[in-house]
Amino acid sequence: MTENIENLRTIVLRPQDCSEKMKEKFVQLVAAGGEAEEHRVRYSLPYSEVLIFTGFGNTIIGVGALLRPKTSYIQHLFECAGEPQMSNPYSIESCWLSVSEAYRGKGVWRHNNSAKLDYIGDRPYHTIRRVANKSVADLSKEQEYVHVGKDFFSPISKHKLRLMAANHDPVFDPSKKLRYS
Amino acid sequence: MSDQKPDVKTILRRPIDCAPKLLQNFIDIVLIGGEVPVANLRRGVPSADMLFFAVLEKQIIGVSCLRYPNANFHKHLFEKAGVPEMYNPLSLEACWLCVKPEYRGVGAWSSIFKARTEYTEGRPTHALHRADNKLVSDPVKNMGYSQAGIDFYADTSDDKLCLIVKNHDPVFDPSKKMKYC
Numbered sequence: 001m002t003e004n005i006e007n008l009r010t011i012v013l014r015p016q017d018c019s020e021k022m023k024e025k026f027v028q029l030v031a032a033g034g035e036a037e038e039h040r041v042r043y044s045l046p047y048s049e050v051l052i053f054t055g056f057g058n059t060i061i062g063v064g065a066l067l068r069p070k071t072s073y074i075q076h077l078f079e080c081a082g083e084p085q086m087s088n089p090y091s092i093e094s095c096w097l098s099v100s101e102a103y104r105g106k107g108v109w110r111h112n113n114s115a116k117l118d119y120i121g122d123r124p125y126h127t128i129r130r131v132a133n134k135s136v137a138d139l140s141k142e143q144e145y146v147h148v149g150k151d152f153f154s155p156i157s158k159h160k161l162r163l164m165a166a167n168h169d170p171v172f173d174p175s176k177k178l179r180y181s
Numbered sequence: 182m183s184d185q186k187p188d189v190k191t192i193l194r195r196p197i198d199c200a201p202k203l204l205q206n207f208i209d210i211v212l213i214g215g216e217v218p219v220a221n222l223r224r225g226v227p228s229a230d231m232l233f234f235a236v237l238e239k240q241i242i243g244v245s246c247l248r249y250p251n252a253n254f255h256k257h258l259f260e261k262a263g264v265p266e267m268y269n270p271l272s273l274e275a276c277w278l279c280v281k282p283e284y285r286g287v288g289a290w291s292s293i294f295k296a297r298t299e300y301t302e303g304r305p306t307h308a309l310h311r312a313d314n315k316l317v318s319d320p321v322k323n324m325g326y327s328q329a330g331i332d333f334y335a336d337t338s339d340d341k342l343c344l345i346v347k348n349h350d351p352v353f354d355p356s357k358k359m360k361y362c
Contacts, residue, residue: 014228014249014252015228016225016228016249016250016251017251017252017253044197046224046227046228047196047197047227047228068195068197069197070197070198071195071198072198090361121358121359121360121361122360122361122362123359123360123361124361167361176361176362177302177361178304178359178360178361179302179303179304179359179360179361179362180271180303180304180305180348180357180358180359180360181303181357181358181360181362
């Protein structure tokens with residue numbers, strides 16, 4: 001398969017639909033990215049809603065995930081950012097994005113992100129980024145997000161963090177839920 | 182003697198929000214039913230959409246679950262029942278219902294069922310039961326479920342099985358999605 005952006009393919013799979021080999025490749029790629037510890041990824045992977053794989057043919061070169069984190073963890077993030085009223089238990093976390101080093105800058109991330117957005121639709125979601133990681137903490141590159149509150153430090157990381165959210169109401173509306181239509 | 186049934190309440194928890202002890206309690210109660218291998222539970226519980234715990238006087242007396250099954254298995258069920266066009270990848274499987282024997286008949290089942298119905302609202306759901314299990318088949322048909330296709334044998338069981346569905350279109354409509362509203 002030619003390694004051309006035109007031949008990139010992204011698939012969105014629930015963890016229960018992934019082979020052990022795919023899950024292992026997912027963990028290895030995320031760990032190689034250096035933003036998440038391997039044992040944490042292994043622990044949380046079964047709890048993720050979907051895993052997103054981008055590649056050429058059978059070669060996986062980029063991954064991402066959508067996770068519905070612990071409700072208390074979501075609350076913690078929005079409290080730290082100073083906007084607790086925006087905390088939404090239905091919010092999914094976009095996380096574990098990693099592209100194999102040899103393929104960075106070739107549109108893999110964009111391909112992966114596009115499939116993610118298509119899957120999410122109008123559902124609320126959020127992500128946290130290290131403020132110092134300029135390449136991913138720049139909101140102008142991902143205009144779907146708003147910067148929630150202020151950057152903060154939290155016990156979950158030694159780095160200053162930025163919370164970004166999309167499709168969140170300014171104040172959580174408890175009458176809303178996931179509906180099939 | 183009063184005819185009034187005890188006040189059974191059902192609480193809903195996503196697996197990621199459960200303490201390990203609560204997850205183990207869930208598994209232990211399902212194992213009492215003797216219908217599910219422990220390995221399936223250990224693998225499947227973390228990726229469940231929602232766990233239901235029927236509680237009476239601070240004791241967990243029954244459990245159930247909603248989950249997205251493995252897509253191939255899910256399709257296989259509808260093919261075996263002779264209605265492949267009804268297969269809906271967004272249909273949640275209601276499964277792993279078990280009430281501790283000493284608490285059967287106190288209202289745990291109906292409490293779980295009510296909570297499950299409120300949670301799923303118009304979302305498509307399905308369930309599988311042994312065709313000769315009249316204890317299950319008659320009540321669920323009064324609760325809005327209907328049989329999909331015909332009874333069948335599958336590789337996963339020695340028993341003849343019955344597939345029941347709720348909020349399923351006769352033919353899956355791919356334009357429908359989960360929306361947050």
